[in-house]
Amino acid sequence: MATDAKRLKVDDSSATDGFEVKPLQVFLRWCDQVGLTLSSKVYVSKEGTVSEYGMLAKQDIEEGEVLFSIPRSALLNQSTTKVSAVLEEAKASLENTSGWVPLLLSLLSEYTSPQSFWKPYLSLWPDFKALDQPMFWSKEEREQLLKGTGVREAVDTDLTNIQKEYQDIVLPFILLHPDLWSPQTHTLELYTRLVAFVMAYSFQEPLEDEEEEDDKDPNPPMMVPMADMLNHVANHNANLEYTPEFLKMVCVRSIGEGEEVFNTYGQMANWQLLHMYGFVEPYHSNSNDTADIPMSNVYKAAVQATKSESEQRLLVDKWNTLCEMEMVGEKGVFIFGKSGSLTDTEMYTTLKILCMSAEEFGEFRENEGWEEAEEEDEEKITQALCNEGLPGLAASWRRLLRAAAGFTLASFREDLQKDRAMLENAATLTSRQHRALQVRCGQKTILNQLMELTKP
Template sequence: MAAPAKRARVSGGSPLVAPCPSPRAARAPLPLPAGSSGGEPEGDAVAGFLRWCRRVGLELSPKVTVSRQGTVAGYGMVARESVRAGELLFAVPRSALLSPHTCSISGLLERERGALQSLSGWVPLLLALLHELQAPASPWSPYFALWPELGRLEHPMFWPEEERLRLLKGTGVPEAVEKDLVNIRSEYYSIVLPFMEAHSDLFSPSVRSLELYQQLVALVMAYSFQEPLEEDDDEKEPNSPLMDYLRMVATQPILEGHEIFNTYGQMANWQLIHMYGFAEPYPNNTDDTADIQMVTVRDAALQGTKDETEKLLVCERWDFLCKQEMVGEEGAFVIGCEEVLTEEELATTLKVLCMPAEEFRDYKERAGWGEEETEDDSLAITDIPKLQESWKRLLRNSVLLTLQTYTTDLKTDQDLLSNKEAYATLSWREQQALQVRYGQKMILHRVLELTN
C-alpha cells in the first residue's frame, strides 16, 4: 500500500489531494509458477493474471506465491519459503503500470490535459480506468479480474449517512467523508461526465455513473501508489535498466507461510478506516492519534471567561494566533500515544490564551516586529503534568469538550470490547468503528489523567 503522511494537523481532509500514477493489486501483483494455483475455484483468474505478468515482463522471486489461502482478505502474497531482509520480491516494468500515460487513450488524455485539471489531480487516471474497465480487449483485463467487488467496498463513504454518524461521530471520519463526497460529486459532474459525453464513442453508458466513479476513487485511494521521485540526474547510470522498473524489496525477514504486506505508513485508525475501510484492534496501532479541534480550545477558553470583556480578549488572542498561522477554523491539535504531534501549535496556543493581558500585549508587539521567540515551546506527553495550572486547566476542558462529541462514553466501549460474546455479535462496521473510537478515547483520557 501507499504510505500517506500522518504528521501535523491531521484533521479530516479529502483523499483527493495528489495524483496516484497507477493502481496496483492490493497485496499480490506477483505471478506464480505454472500450475501452482492448486486448483482453487479462483484458479482461472489467478492463472490468467500470472500469464499476463509473464507476458509484460514482471520479474518476481520464486519464494512467493499468490493465493486466497493464508491471507487476511481476498488475494494475497504469501512466502513459499523464508525471505531475507533486502531480497527482491518483484520488479514491475513501468510499461505494465496502468496510468494515463500507458492506457489506450493516452493521446487524448494528453491533448485534453488542460480541461482535465482538478483539485484532486486524479481525473486522467480515473478516466483511464473507466475506459479500460469497459474495453473487452484491455491489456489489464487479467488484472481487473483480481479486483475486489466494487459494490462491497467497506470505506465509510459507502455507509449510509445515519450509520456513519451513529458509529463514527466524534472521530473526524464523518467530516472527512463528507468533504470527499462533495469533491467527488463536483469533480464528476463538472469535468468527468462532460468529458465522457463528449467522447461517447470511447465511454459506454455503463461507465457513466457517479456510483462507479466513487467506487474507483475509493479503489485508487486504497490500491494505488505514488511513484517515488527519481534520483538526481548525476547519480543515475546511463541506460540503467533499473530506471524502467519499480522494485519491491523485503524490509524485514519474512517467515515461510506468512502473508507479505506493503506498509500503510504511520496512520491513525481514523485514517485507516477512512482510506482503507478497516482499523487495527486496540492497542496494536502504536501510530494512533486523537484530534482536539483547534476551535474547541477556543471554545473552552471562552467558557472560562467571566464577562464580555474577557470574551473579547480571548477572541483577540485567537485572531492573533490565526494571523500567526498557529491555528485555523478547520485545523486540529493531534495527540499521539506517546507524543503531541502538533506540539508547537498546541504549546503556543495554550500559552497565548492563558497569559496575563499585559504579557500578551508585549508578546503581540514583539511578534509584530518579527522577533523570534527564544523559549522552548515543546510539549511532549510526559511534560503535561509540568505545565502551568492555567494551561492544564484549559487543556483539560478542551479534552472534556472533545469527549462530548462522541455518541458513547469510554466505559460503554470498554464493556463491548471486553465482552467477547457481545463483540462477536457486532457487524464488521460496528467492530471497526468501535476500535477507532476506543483508541481515540484512551488517548484523550490519558491526557485527562495527566492534567489532574
C-alpha cells in the same frame, strides 16, 4: 517468474465451475507476459491473510531480498492507457484539486473495455464489491458508528467533492468524446467506485528532491499490479522501491515461512485506514494511532474560562492573532498520538498566547512576538508536549488542554468503558461495527490519557 505452486495456491471461490479459469491464475499469467518477476519464495492467496488477497512466504526470506519487480510499462496510469493521447491533449481542462481525474478517466475506459490490456488485473475486483470504506455505508451507519471520530465529516466532504468533480469536469469531458466514453456506462456510481479503488489501492511515487516536496505538486497516483495486493501493518516487513525501469518490493526484515508479507501505506492512524482503505489495525497495536482535538474545542475551553466581558474581548483578540499567525483555523485540529502532541508548534503557541495576561499579550503584539514565537526551540517545544512533559506544563495550560480533550470526548456517543465492553463481545458485532469500534477505542484511549496527564 510466477511458479506453478504459486499459481495453484488460489481461492476456489473465484471459479464458478470446473472449467472456468480463475481470475488469480489469469492475473499471474499476465504478470509473466508483462515481465513482472516474482520470487519463488512467495505466493498470493486469500487464505491465511488478514484481508482479501495477500502475499505469504513459502519459505524463510532474508532482509534485502527482492520479492517481486514490475516494469514501468505494466503500471496503469494516465500515460500508459489507450486514451493517453486524448488525456494529454486535454490536460489543462482536466486539472482539479485532487489531481486524480486523468487516472480515473483512464480507469473508466480500461475497466469497461473487454480488450483492455489490464483486464486480467482489473478482473481481480469484480464490481469492486470488496471495497467497504465508510463512503459506502449508509448515512445512518456513519452517524451511529463514527460520530466524534472525524471520519463522518471526511466522508461527507469526499462524496460532495466526487459528485461535483463528476458533474463539472468528468461528465462534460465524456460528452465531448462519445467514441471513448458513455454517460450510460461511465456513471457517477462507477466513478465513485473507482475513486474508492484509487483511494485504497493506488501509489504515488515520492518526489526526487525531498527538500522541495512542499513546493511541488505531488506525482499523480498510479495503479501498481501485485504491489497493491499486499496488506498493511504499521510494523511492516516489505517496502516498495522505485528505480527508473522497475518498481521493486524489497524485504526490510526477515520473514518466516508461512508469515504474511506486509507493505506499509505510511504512518496511518486507524481513522485514516478506515476512511481511505476500509480496514483497521487492532487499536492497541497501531503505533501510529492518533486522536484529533478540534481547534474550535480549544477556543470553546478558553471561552469557558473567561469571567468577564473584557476577558472575552481579549480572548477574541488572541484568537484573531493566532489566525493571523496561521496557528489555528476554523476547521483545523490539534493531533495527539500515543506519545504526545504531533502538532507541537501550533499547540504550544496556541496555549502560550491564550494563557497570556492582558499585559503580556499587549507586549507580545507590540513587539511582533509572533516572529519570535515561530523561532522557539523546537526541542524544548517537543519535550514540553510529549507525555513525559505534559504534567509539567503551567496549570493554566493543563486546564485548557484538559477541557478541550473533555469536549472532544463528549462528542462521542459512548464512553471508553462501554466501548471496551462491546469489544469483549466482538463475536456479536458486524464487521462495520467492529472496525468503527476499534477506531473509537483508539481515539478515546489517547484522549483519556491526555486528560490523565493534565489533571490538577
